[in-house]
Amino acid sequence: MALWGGRFEQGVAEVTQEFGASLPVDKALYRQDIAGSKAHAAMLAAQGIISHEDERAIREGLEGIEADIDAGTFVFDINDEDIHMAVESELTRRIGEAGGRLHTGRSRNDQVATDTRLAAKALARDLMQANLGLRRALLVEADKAGATVLPGMTHLQHAQPVLLSHHLLAYVWMFTRDFGRLRSAFDASDASPLGAAALAGTTYPLDRRMTAETLGFSSVIDNSLDAVSDRDFLLDLEYACAVMAVHLSRLSEEIVLWSSQEFGFITLSDSYSTGSSIMPQKKNPDFAELIRGKTGRVVGDLTQLLVTLKGLPLAYNKDMQEDKEGALDAAHTLMQCLSVMTGMVSTWTVHADRMRAVMHRGHLAATDVADYLAKRGMPFREAHAVVGHLVLEAEKRGCDISELPFEAFQEASELFRRDITGALDIDAIVAARTTEGGTAPSAVADQFKRAQARYLVDESSMALLSPVVEMGHGA
Structure with a gap:
């Protein structure tokens, strides 16, 4: 029988057991769940709600379970429904009555909210780091570009000449804004719902600030209803992912165009290209195309969560079980896209002569x-x-x-x-645009310094983030 089954005379139907289980998705949050349980147990002991002996048994039991999951030897049972019940039922099997005391003063509602916030912090932090990696690669390429010019376009028609470095820095600024959105998502996740219980708080003398500090949260959520029902922080994360995916898609489109024979502006490394199964001459920008394609998934994940939340009354509703799959998918998809894009940019070959050769098309002057x-x-x-x-x-x-x-x-x-x-004269045309933010070499040099300085500030800020619980293996 399920841990909540005391009120029921019959077990759930097999089809509903499988339909209602979130374990296939939320088992990815096992480290967050175990960290939350350890913090909760330590607080219960400190408050005299459970004994220190029980707390020690709980802690050691949870550490053993975590080690088994890390090693891949833990067997998950779909009948446990979710990661919370999977861990608690195994804990009770291993240590007996002490395991049953772990849930004192706690509900799965505040437990899942805690796990999800901890995961969102870790995902946002990892994406911020990957964002820095791509910005660093683009800054290197912008610096290497020197006086290379290419036709700036509007409506995909030649418009005015610009420096290649100016063009690349436009993407640096896009991804700089994306970093800020990710930081906002991190900050939005950085508050503890633990102790809100089901929706109204609890009669036990919990120390919510103790568990918040133990788990690395900067604050506690002020309202118990809001604590268990809020998923704005996931919307923030998925929105940040969606906007950055759109920026990656735009850069991917340029790479597809630039690497074509019609443009010939760049050649992609063999490591970031594919061939054709029938046409031996082909060298395709498949990975740029795939990043462009995966953008739809990330945007779809955001749309799904917005629609899921739009009609929910307070407080917790089972609909909210659907909050994690999209967020995990968006973050993991974007992480792969960032890694591939960084590799493509870092290894492409720029054909400056070809860029200059086409400058006398389209009446750029x-x-x-x-x-x-x-x-x-x-x-x-x-x-x-x-x-x-x-x-x-x-x-x-x-x-x-x-x-x-x-x-x-x-x-x-x-x-x-x-x-x-x-x-x-093309070079004179470029050099004349000296307004701040313009494409003249002097203006671009100033812009590069500002972009690099902002990068260094953002890089340094990573060390100031509140602690995170790392995502588990395979998460």
């Missing part, structure tokens, strides 16, 4: 030619129209605007002088 006229007194809208006609003329001649003869410029406007050739 057009905006600067319009600015040339505007700086000489012509209203910008009129200058825009003049340059539009020049582009049309270049299209008719089958050349780029930068390749038009000076006479074509003179015919378009008497304001053009021979120094217009300076406005057509």
